Amino acid sequence: MKPRRFDYVRPDSADEAVAVLAEYGEDASVLAGGQSLMAMLNLRLAEPAVLIDIASLKELDYVRVADGKVEVGAAVTQNRLKDWPELAGKLPLLAAALPFVGHFQTRNKGTVCGSIAHADPSSEIPLVLATLGGEVVLRSHRGTRVLAAADFQRGTLTTAREPDELIMAVRFPAQPTSRVAFREVARRHGDFAIIAVAACVDDGDTVRIGIGGVADRPAARRASAAAAKDIFESLAFELKGYDDLHASARLRRDLLRRIGPIVVEEALRCAA
Amino acid sequence: MRRVNKDERTRIGFTLNGRAVAGDAESRMLLTDFLRHVIGATGTHVGCEHGVCGCCTVLIDGAAVRACLTLAVQAEGRAVTTVEALASPDGALNALQQAFQRHHALQCGFCTPGILMSFTDYLARNPHPTEDEIREVLSGHLCRCTGYAGIVAAVLSVSAGSSRQRNDSASPEPTLKLESRS
Numbered sequence: 001m002k003p004r005r006f007d008y009v010r011p012d013s014a015d016e017a018v019a020v021l022a023e024y025g026e027d028a029s030v031l032a033g034g035q036s037l038m039a040m041l042n043l044r045l046a047e048p049a050v051l052i053d054i055a056s057l058k059e060l061d062y063v064r065v066a067d068g069k070v071e072v073g074a075a076v077t078q079n080r081l082k083d084w085p086e087l088a089g090k091l092p093l094l095a096a097a098l099p100f101v102g103h104f105q106t107r108n109k110g111t112v113c114g115s116i117a118h119a120d121p122s123s124e125i126p127l128v129l130a131t132l133g134g135e136v137v138l139r140s141h142r143g144t145r146v147l148a149a150a151d152f153q154r155g156t157l158t159t160a161r162e163p164d165e166l167i168m169a170v171r172f173p174a175q176p177t178s179r180v181a182f183r184e185v186a187r188r189h190g191d192f193a194i195i196a197v198a199a200c201v202d203d204g205d206t207v208r209i210g211i212g213g214v215a216d217r218p219a220a221r222r223a224s225a226a227a228a229k230d231i232f233e234s235l236a237f238e239l240k241g242y243d244d245l246h247a248s249a250r251l252r253r254d255l256l257r258r259i260g261p262i263v264v265e266e267a268l269r270c271a272a
Numbered sequence: 273m274r275r276v277n278k279d280e281r282t283r284i285g286f287t288l289n290g291r292a293v294a295g296d297a298e299s300r301m302l303l304t305d306f307l308r309h310v311i312g313a314t315g316t317h318v319g320c321e322h323g324v325c326g327c328c329t330v331l332i333d334g335a336a337v338r339a340c341l342t343l344a345v346q347a348e349g350r351a352v353t354t355v356e357a358l359a360s361p362d363g364a365l366n367a368l369q370q371a372f373q374r375h376h377a378l379q380c381g382f383c384t385p386g387i388l389m390s391f392t393d394y395l396a397r398n399p400h401p402t403e404d405e406i407r408e409v410l411s412g413h414l415c416r417c418t419g420y421a422g423i424v425a426a427v428l429s430v431s432a433g434s435s436r437q438r439n440d441s442a443s444p445e446p447t448l449k450l451e452s453r454s
Contacts, residue, residue: 001321005278008299008345012273020273038341039322042302049278051299053346079335103412105326105390108335109342189411 003041010053014139017054018166022141024050025163031055032074035102035110036118055111060168065090069171071137078107078115078125090174093132093200096182097124103190113167116152119159122193122213124184126153130218131198131210134172138165146171155216177201181266184213185255187246194247195255199267201225207264214252215239225268232260276345286347288313289357297344304328306344307354315355315385319414326413329386330354336393355385358392367430368392375426379417387413391427400431 011017021028029048031037032055040046054060060075063084070090072081081087082098101107101115101124115125116136129136129149136152138145138161152160161167177200184196198210207228211219219239223231236256241249276282276299285294288311295310304321307313307330319325321340328339331353358366365373368388378384387410394401394409401409406427410420 002302002305003300005298005300007278008274008276008343010274010345016273034341035323035338038343041300042322042340053343055346099408103326104394104409105329105336105338105412106323106341108393109337189408 001042001044003038004044004047006041006048007050008053009050010056012057014054014057014059014166014168017052017057018139018141018164020050020052021166022164024052028052028163030117030166032114032117033077033110034114035106036114036120054166055109065174068174069134070174071169071171072112073169074111074113074167076112078102078110078112079104081112082107091128091132091172092175092178093180093182093198094125094128094172096180097128097196097198100124100182100184100186100190100193100196106190113170116170117159117161117167119153119155119157119217120192121156121216121218122196124182124193124196124212127196127198127210127212127218129170129172130220131200131208132173132175133208133220134170136167137169137171138162139168140165144168149218150220153217175200176203179267179270181263181270183259183263183266185259192246195252195259197256197260197263199228199263201267201270207267209260209264211235211239211256211260214241214256216242228264228268229261232257235260274345274348282345284344284348286349287351289353299343299345301344303330303339303342303344303347303352306347307339307352310344313354313356317382317385319382324414325383325386326390327383327386329389329413331389331393334393334396336390353389353392355388358388368395368426371426371430372423375422375429377418377422377426383413383415387415387423395427395431401427403428406431 009020027049031051031053057075060073062073064071078101088095115123134149136147179201181199184193186193193213195214196212200208205225207223207225209221236253241252243249281296284297293311297306304318307316317327319327323338323341329336330339332350358369372378406424
């Protein structure tokens with residue numbers, strides 16, 4: 001299908017984008033890579049009056065390291081971050097997860113921040129952001145605020161972003177470890193994950209565990225190395241899971257119980 | 273700031289296969305429809321129109337992307353490359369297209385333009401991919417005829433280095449030729 005009519009605005013700067021957002025608020029949608037939003041427009045699941053295109057804003061197309069965090073601007077595509085030479089050293093968990101995001105062709109256009117903004121419960125990038133305890137930088141004409149990942153994603157396709165706020169960047173805490181593992185189950189590589197599990201072993205012996213696709217948002221937990229493999233039984237009960245076209249809630253819980261311990265074991269076995 | 277109101281038709285221009293093109297469109301027109309209906313470049317096919325099937329894959333500034341998830345107005349000033357750019361002006365197929373022909377990598381051919389454009393980008397970045405890497409790129413496309421084996425074999429044959437290509441060219445070309453129907 002074709003999108004409904006909309007006013008198209010392509011600002012020349014983030015300042016302009018924020019000003020246009022302040023003017024239209026709820027009537028506007030921000031277009032970056034468009035790998036979810038354009039499909040929703042075509043299917044008429046989204047019908048904004050105004051589309052604000054930030055994809056070509058050079059000032060938002062950056063990856064930089066500051067204060068032990070990797071900051072990724074809102075115009076950075078998933079493939080650009082995947083090919084960033086420092087990624088495996090600074091963010092090994094994200095390096096392990098990015099190949100699972102969509103396909104080569106969609107990663108060429110899809111942005112890192114767009115995936116965070118879209119907040120699909122099965123998405124890999126929000127899962128990694130939640131697992132590592134990252135943050136989201138939001139700007140409006142009222143000012144800038146920084147939200148922790150856990151406070152940002154509120155539920156399925158729902159975030160704490162106000163209608164006049166633009167996601168400027170996301171920040172992933174750099175990890176001084178290479179002991180990470182990531183696995184997901186999907187019908188076809190690149191399809192939506194039925195479940196995804198991430199594990200990352202900290203300096204001490206704490207394992208950070210992230211679970212996507214089971215609840216309405218990523219779940220992040222910490223456990224000692226000794227106990228980490230045993231948390232999935234209770235987590236499966238706690239997160240419940242949901243039924244959809246791809247899998248039943250029961251299958252999701254079952255997959256979590258089986259795959260969770262394997263991912264933790266993989267991370268623990270990585271050479272420190 | 274570029275602005276196109278919803279009831280407005282605007283002039284959109286970009287470079288298509290090395291040639292400047294322009295046409296009028298609404299803000300909501302997809303790049304697929306602009307290419308096919310405004311410019312008349314029908315090599316790019318439209319399958320699902322929501323980014324799943326990959327038929328409409330084109331290169332924008334060299335990167336393989338879904339044209340159905342791109343607005344025509346977003347292509348302004350960019351370099352767009354479509355399947356029409358692959359063969360020589362005299363109609364001679366390029367190495368990748370010849371390999372598709374040799375390995376029966378297409379049957380109905382509907383998905384083929386997109387797959388060719390994906391691998392045009394991918395092979396430029398990674399000239400010698402493994403079979404797994406080829407299959408991963410191919411996962412961004414749906415082909416309902418071939419079962420993909422022929423496509424993987426075709427891409428492997430052009431990426432396997434010059435010795436393999438010499439062997440290929442020594443073998444007789446199949447008699448089935450894709451004739452231009454113009």
